[in-house]
Amino acid sequence: MSPLNQGGIQMDYKQKVTAALVAALDGQLTAEDVRAKLERPKTSNKGDIAFPTFTLAKLLHQAPQQIAQNLADKLDTTDFEKVEVVGPYLNFFFDKAGYSADTLKTVLTAGADYGQNQDGNNGNVPIDMSSPNIAKPMSMGHLRSTVIGNSIANILTKNGYHPIKDNHLGDWGTQFGKLITAYKLWGNEADVKKDPINKLVEYYVRFHKEDVDKPELDDIAREWFRKLEAGDPEAHKLWEWFREVSLQEFNDVYKELGVKFDTYNGEAFYNDKLAEVVQLLKDKHLLVESQGAQVVDLSKYDLNPALILKSDGASLYITRDIATALYRDRTYSPVKNLYVVGSEQTYYFKQLKAVLEEMGVKSAPNLQHVPFGLITVDGKKLSTRSGRIILLAKVLEESVKLAQEEIAEKNPTLANKDEVAKQVGVGAIVFGDLKNERTNNIDFVLADQLKFEGETGPYVQYAHARAESILRKAAHVDVTADANQLTDPLAWDTIKALADFPQIVKMACDELEPSVIAKYAIRLAKTFNKYYAHAKILTDDAELSARLALVKAVSTVLKEALRLLGVQAPDEM
RNA sequence: GUCGCAAUAGCUCAGCUGGAUAGAGCAACGGUCUUCUAAACCGUAGGUCGAGGGUUCGAAUCUCUCUUGCGACACCA
Incomplete structure (x- = not known):
């Protein structure tokens, strides 16, 4: 487990910023304190990491603006492109060449494993x-x-x-x-x-x-x-x-x-595992009779009693769920x-x-x-009995059909049309479901699901397909993992997004939230699309191989992000 | 009635542990395809962050009250 694989290149820079600040502060704040205050500026013209000085005002009995200026004067800035003082903020700008080279190397070396960590310890x-x-x-x-x-x-x-x-x-x-x-x-x-x-x-x-x-x-x-x-x-x-x-x-x-x-x-x-459950509950003296039924009192937890057996002795959903949990406990x-x-x-x-x-x-x-x-x-x-139901198979079918029409119109010479239509149509539905916070309620409108433009699954797939298309055209160029220094400001947001991935993977896991991955995929696709629209990647100059390394890295991470969501990433669409 | 969850642009939603002018996508309007896939890109317009108090240098974010909506509240799952 290298530190690069653990937290990514971004963490290294956070550490550099922290170290520089701690030194300039003469130990008035610990590294953890400084680190906790660091934030990401809203726009990239304000740098890559910012340190607000408000909280130091009381401690130092100075105006935040003054503190920021003083710190800037004392700061060792050799690790950064520059450090700017804007009011009460210290804005750190990373060394673009070094940062991009490190990031691209990390992604290209790891490939699909980029962002993998061992936090779960195989549990x-x-x-x-x-x-x-x-x-x-x-x-x-x-x-x-x-x-x-x-x-x-x-x-x-x-x-x-x-x-x-x-x-x-x-x-x-x-x-x-x-x-x-x-x-x-x-x-x-x-x-x-x-x-x-x-x-x-x-x-x-x-x-x-x-x-x-x-x-x-x-x-x-x-x-x-x-x-x-x-x-x-x-x-x-x-x-x-x-x-x-x-x-x-x-x-x-x-x-x-x-x-x-x-x-x-x-x-x-x-x-056949329910009898044991009831026996166990009896042995622990947890079962109490109430209105003819057998219940477990949960007032200790500030919860209503749990009904384990009906008054006729029949089991209930929870009885089976206890058996299930017990089985899982013993088996796994x-x-x-x-x-x-x-x-x-x-x-x-x-x-x-x-x-x-x-x-x-x-x-x-x-x-x-x-x-x-x-x-x-x-x-x-929804309810099956009343017939108020949305059939999943129907929705998928509709979406695939729409994808077929879309391909017929936009890319009629595509080789494996049906296959791609499935990947795109199904991908749109799956991505659409995972895009927002999972606890949000959804009032179902079919037309809303069948969207392939804007922040959708196909949008991300499309960015990936375009990247792959470029790589096919540049197959003769050697894209190595080393020395890919990219100073193009248009590429910068994309580089930073790539560097974010390992953190995103952790956050999604902590919160058990696929939407964290989906939102990230959109963000990465968006920065890449922007770059693609404004820069000519296949220009034969000194940075060509570095640009291709970026394209390769984007394709790799987009595909991996989609894979985590269970969405396919066709190479052409 | 009690408990839980929610309320941000016309619509659907972001907004990380409170921090620099509240962001995106759709929809509307206007641009960009002789050059790497226009499922894309650029721009214009659009908001008293449900209401009111409190904490704080600073609140969409924390806290309380209220309003509205949804859900749960033992013999369904």
Whole structure:
């Protein structure tokens, strides 16, 4: 682990600034104090790092402007291009040639590994994600859990953790009694085989329509679920079949999104592990009877009691989740245990964590709910039963179609059009989902999703494709990692953005926020596009190889940033 | 009702641990393709940062109250 790989070239310069200031201050502030005050100026004409002197005013009994001037006079500036005093600020300008050479060398040497760190120490991090329900279509809500979870897994790996992506399928519960009942009444094998999920959900919806007038349907459904739990061959066979055909359809979507899972331990997987959970709770004297049900009191945590067993003795969601957490604790000894689940379940996860802590589960403190905002249509919640639903497959299809049209118009001679259209269309949807803070709610408007201009996935992909295009044209020029001194002021913002990447990777991991990466990708693409528009890169002069090194570095980091988001980066589009 | 989250330009959102004239993208208007892909670039216009107090040299950022919206509040997941 070299310091370069750890914090990047940017950290080296922060250290230089800090050292220079500490020396000039005659030890009146510690290095940590100085470091904490450093900030990034808003515009590059104010330098690359700034030090405000307001806080020193009291300490030194001087006006901030005076302090800044005095410091500047005493400062050893050999490491910098210049240091300017602007009012109460000390603005440091880096030595562009040296900084760019260091940055480009670091990126080109590391390649896709640039920004990799070992902070996670290879610790296991199970991630509960995606989790669609069997026999129900995947909606935009599942998209969020899937792509956020997937990106977080990539980010964790980049930070040295070992994520385990677990698709916690909703493959058990009373709804299967209803589904079997409905299928036996109105369904047939041929129809389901033709269009599995749509047919199954049609039966399910019809069941809920008809049971309003025919409550006896619910009795039949309960009986079928009882049979299923008892291992009845017919019930089990149907359940297995529904699960199988549903998974096949889900896998089509996962394939399109490029998401792979490590395990598919759905709710059914934990069925035979519930008795132990109840026994453990009893042994620890945590179960209390309340209104006929078994609950765990959580007043100590200032939370409502957690209902573990219904009054009829049946298990609940939390019972299965405790079993899940216990299983993960024993199997993985997680250093983090993540649940990428909608923010409407925040309170529930507080309860789950509290119960696990009461039980003394070792990894309980590491449990972390990673919430994301609700998707609504016209401000209303989605629900399968009411038919208020946005089909994920449809949205992806629309987006790919639009990408095809776009290619037909803008790059009709492109070789692998269909492949690229998929990468761009799907990339737009995925990037769009990850671009903003994950806890923001989204009121779904299809037209808003299908945007390829401005701050979008295709914008970043396009910047990458342009960079690759230049590199193809310059294939004969030797781009080495060494001695790439670039003094072009237009390239400067791009160089600095490149140097930021390792910090961005850490921040995204600390906050479990893919949007940190997405925003960075936009920023880098934007500075590069600006540079591209104003500078002629393929001019045969002394700095040609240095410019190409910059282009190569940009392409590498853009591709890597997109990869962390789970978005493809085509070389041409 | 209680608890949680949010409120920034017409729309969608940034704004890092409080710091130098509040930023971007869409939409609107006006420019830039004989030269590395115009899915791009440049410019114009657009804001009492929901309201009011407090802390501070300094508040969109911290704190309190209020308003509005969304969510959660035991036998669903």
